[in-house]
Amino acid sequence: MASVRYLVHDVDAAVAFYTGSLGFELRQQFGPAMAILAQDGLTLWLAGPAASASKPMPDGRRPEPGGWNRFVLQVDDLPGMVARLRRNGVRFRNDMLDGPGGRQILCEDPSGNVVELFEPR
Template identity: 60%
Template structure:
């Protein structure tokens, strides 16, 4: 398993029903390699400068929203912006009157929150967890 610096990649998150099945599909059929594996909750596969984040039902990305809506595969797709300090960014954007779909969540890969654009599309702000240099 290799870990690529998040700022070096274009990142897309897909919600999936089964992380292991999704990893097998992308690595077997489409030339991706495993970049990070925290299955069954989450995994990341990479091909060139694209990192595909595969989030299962037990991942932080699959948790219900405050209003009870549950993210499901085939919806809730968004692009991700990596930030250095998610709490500071959220405070800055909230003070500007912007709308968030949820609060900051922590998961195996880091912290995230969903910002809504004026049309209701999602932008995920993400602060990666520190890399474990002991592996």
């Protein structure tokens, strides 16, 4: 079984986003340090500043949220979902793109981590 770990600034805010906006189910939460969520076979670990995954590396670099790596959520009605997320104040990095395989857009969680929303043709 594979899991994706995202570093977040605030575990509670991230849990609210993923459960309330993207339909994830909260499986476990370990206070402000970490939460485990799931949706359609994807397990998402959210690690806050107090989690071991957020500790500095031996060379002094600190793990941080907000890069460009992402997971993809397949949706049935991308325009409808985008409209709902925009009404709820979700940030997007781009406009909806239409490509040979379908439509896609990149939204951000409250910590700036990217989630690609994709509607296949």
